[in-house]
Amino acid sequence: MLSKQSIGVFDSGYGGLTVFKSIAKLLPGYDYIYLGDNVRAPYGNRSFKTIHQYTWECVQLLFEMGCPLVVLACNTASAKALRTIQQQDLKNVDPAKRVLGVIRPTAEVIGNYTSTKQIGVLGTKGTVQSNSYGIEIGNFFPDVKVYQQACPLWVPLIENGEHNKPGADYFVKQYLDQLLSQSADIDTLLLACTHYPLLQDKIEAYLPDHIRVIAQGEIIAQSLQDYLRRHPEIESGLSKNGNQQFFTTTDDTLDFDQNATMFFSEKIKSTYIPVK
Incomplete structure (x- = not known):
């Protein structure tokens, strides 16, 4: 029942x-x-x-x-x-x-995590194309600059159980490099897909120590x-x-x-x- x-x-x-x-x-x-x-x-x-x-x-x-x-x-x-x-x-x-x-609640607080006022957003193609995070974060933190990167292969990797294998490293690094190439001052990365926490350890391994990774849970x-x-x-x-x-x-x-x-x-x- x-x-x-x-x-x-x-x-x-x-x-x-x-x-x-x-x-x-x-x-x-x-x-x-x-x-x-x-x-x-x-x-x-x-x-x-x-x-x-x-x-x-x-x-x-x-x-x-x-x-x-x-x-x-x-x-x-x-x-x-x-x-x-x-x-x-x-x-x-x-x-x-x-x-x-999940977008508005995240946008309400994510600006509190950054010192440089520059945030990177990792998400699906749909989330990035909608620019929902750019708009919502701008409403709460107009002085914060948002950079976004779609990671279309991460969800299939995770759902096929490949995310912990060495082959996933290439695609993790590829998307991170593409995002960080947009700005050297990003100090906060938002995992804007609820799958991505399963890749968090790999993501952090390819980031400088000063960049903080934020999951949404x-x-x-x-x-x-x-x-x-x-x-x-x-x-x-x-x-x-x-x-x-x-x-x-x-x-x-x-x-x-x-x-x-x-x-x-x-x-x-x-x-x-x-x-x-």
């Missing part, structure tokens, strides 16, 4: 589990439902229209499963679908429901904690049994469970849920 009034966490596949892990660690008492749209992943190179369609379909599934609040733990979905969902779709379904993303968890504190009308309706449930749109749940463990750092058991 599904937990009612759970917090929904959505990603196009596995990456959102790195964010969910941080959320569950900081806020363990709530009930959660995680949904990965693995059958249609990756989202990174798809069009705005397609990403919005897929994301909205999955958000509605989470609504149907009893989630009044959904976190898009996916940078691509946050960049290409969140605004339309918040400003248009929710009005037609239930204005009382809430959908949050703890930032998003703290932002959600603050959001619930500021919205008691939502927080009070959430069920608090400490339950976690996992769903995937691929019928190969065994494969999902095996790969998900790599991201979530715990064994999980998922349930298949079809999309239209």
Whole structure:
């Protein structure tokens, strides 16, 4: 039986589990439902229209499963679908429901990490093309310069279990070199894809010591904690049994469970849920 009034966490596949892990660690008492749209992943190179369609379909599934609040733990979905969902779709379904993303919470604090006022953003092609981070960081930190680099091969490397092998080093160094060639004064690197924390050790190995690498998990968890504190009308309706449930749109749940463990750092058991 599904937990009612759970917090929904959505990603196009596995990456959102790195964010969910941080959320569950900081806020363990709530009930959660995680949904990965693995059958249609990756989202990174798809069009705005397609990403919005897929994301909205999955958000509605989470609504149907009893989630009044959904976190898009996916940078691509946050960049290409969140605004339309918040400003248009929710009005037609239930204005009382809430959908949050990962870009704005990150942009609100990332400027505090840099001394040189120059930040590098590593993301999927979709996230970089949207310029969502450039716009949002500029809103909160207008004196910070943002440089961006798409890393289209990193997600396939990770999802195929190749990220810890020597062959991945070439592609890690290639994208880092391309980013750092844009400015010698970058002192902060944002991993703007929830898959990328699995490459963090390799990334840091190719960086000078003065460059700090920031993953999003703890930032998003703290932002959600603050959001619930500021919205008691939502927080009070959430069920608090400490339950976690996992769903995937691929019928190969065994494969999902095996790969998900790599991201979530715990064994999980998922349930298949079809999309239209």
